[in-house]
């Protein structure tokens with residue numbers, strides 16, 4: 001009796017999850033393109049015997065997330081965020097402002113609520129803000145992003161443990177996998193991303209050479 005209740009419950013959950021995913025399923029590319037939407041497991045790098053080479057390969061895989069529009073749109077090179085999978089300049093014109101929350105009168109929270117507003121396609125989070133100028137990734141190589149990410153003068157004073165914590169617990173990062181309809185989620189899952197970064201740190205956090 002109990003078993004069948006659980007089975008029915010999880011079947012309903014699977015159905016609900018299936019229904020939730022339906023809109024993006026149609027857009028999912030096949031073949032080589034699908035690789036950009038997934039993340040390789042940490043285990044699949046075990047065959048790289050050289051620790052530094054393995055560390056770099058792990059970071060490059062995590063880099064698929066760092067360089068994805070869901071992250072880059074908020075870590076842009078200019079003062080202005082970008083929008084959508086095509087990464088066009090934010091409309092209307094908004095700027096970072098003093099603290100990343102926008103200029104007076106044009107604060108992010110004027111339009112971005114505490115959660116995604118799917119009916120209007122406006123993403124949201126209680127802390128919605130543009131990343132500081134020292135943390136911009138747009139147009140940079142993974143080698144540059146890696147060096148910057150490790151630099152406590154530019155990364156908000158974080159050691160590697162704090163970077164990993166931010167990457168797995170911060171709500172703006174997590175939003176990358178829950179961006180609402182019409183936006184492609186960041187590749188893989190947040191947990192897989194975290195596992196790659198943890199393994200990168202565990203192998204000495206080496207950066208790509210160029």
Ligand code: HEC
Pocket residue numbers: 065066070071072074075100128129130131132134135148149154155156158163166167172173174175176177186
């Ligand atoms: C809505 C805007 C927004 C989005 C989307 C966003 N970030 Fe950020 N990010 C920020 C802000 C703001 C900070 C600064 C927070 C702080 O220092 O406390 C930041 C800081 C960071 C940091 C701290 C270290 C550093 O040097 O950048 C990491 C790591 C990070 N973000 C990762 C990501 C990843 C990965 C994604 C995509 C999955 C992402 N972010 C998406 C706004 C965003």
Ligand code: HEC
Pocket residue numbers: 069070071073074081082083084085090091092094095096097100101102103106107108109110111112121122123128129130183
């Ligand atoms: C006047 C309203 C308004 C203000 C103010 C505003 N936004 Fe937006 N923003 C929007 C709307 C609407 C969208 C959705 C449009 C779309 O993606 O096509 C959006 C989308 C975004 C996206 C795109 C997310 C993605 O990956 O597609 C980012 C990033 C963003 N806003 C950042 C900010 C930041 C940071 C601020 C404050 C500095 C801000 N916005 C202020 C209306 C606004």
